[in-house]
Amino acid sequence: QKEVEQNSGPLSVPEGAIASLNCTYSDRGSQSFFWYRQYSGKSPELIMFIYSNGDKEDGRFTAQLNKASQYVSLLIRDSQPSDSATYLCAVISAGNQFYFGTGTSLTVIP
């Protein structure tokens, strides 16, 4: 079982819709969770981090963490074509190892 799993997609949503990206992790003791965005040919950039159960909002982005279900998600409201990218979920395990998911490709259709 991989430490971090994401649906590779591609996920397509129309402009203005809500994009929902999901991630599960295997180490129940994990404490830190991150979402990165990677445009084609570029390096990843940090979008959000979340440490506590519940929702964390930052502009059009909302991260949701459910430690009981070992599940973290990213919602993008009012999706824009510029949001089209690969979104990487990352987790720091109880053993202090940093793990990335394989990423979900998102396409926002104008």
Place this chain on the structure above:
Amino acid sequence: GAVVSQHPSWVICKSGTSVKIECRSLDFQATTMFWYRQFPKQSLMLMATSNEGSKATYEQGVEKDKFLINHASLTLSTLTVTSAHPEDSSFYICSAGRDSPRTDTQYFGPGTRLTVL
């Protein structure tokens, strides 16, 4: 902000030569930096963890004698690809953690695209 730079941003070299890639944290000190490799349309692959003042920790399957890592200061780590071959052509990315908001948040450099002819 947390800025990490890499140099060069791209390099083309002949097979058999060595290539050095620098990773610098510009506005913070990083005890630990990480080196990743990414092939086209594939996910990031952690190659090694670079620790200031000590030897790097390599992931399984990564040849330490081929990918030399030196973390000479709290703001600089270098990756040297020795005797590069075409199969080493890839996108090499470094990252570093800073104290704010937490030491475990990683910020990535812009990457170095290596092409070995």
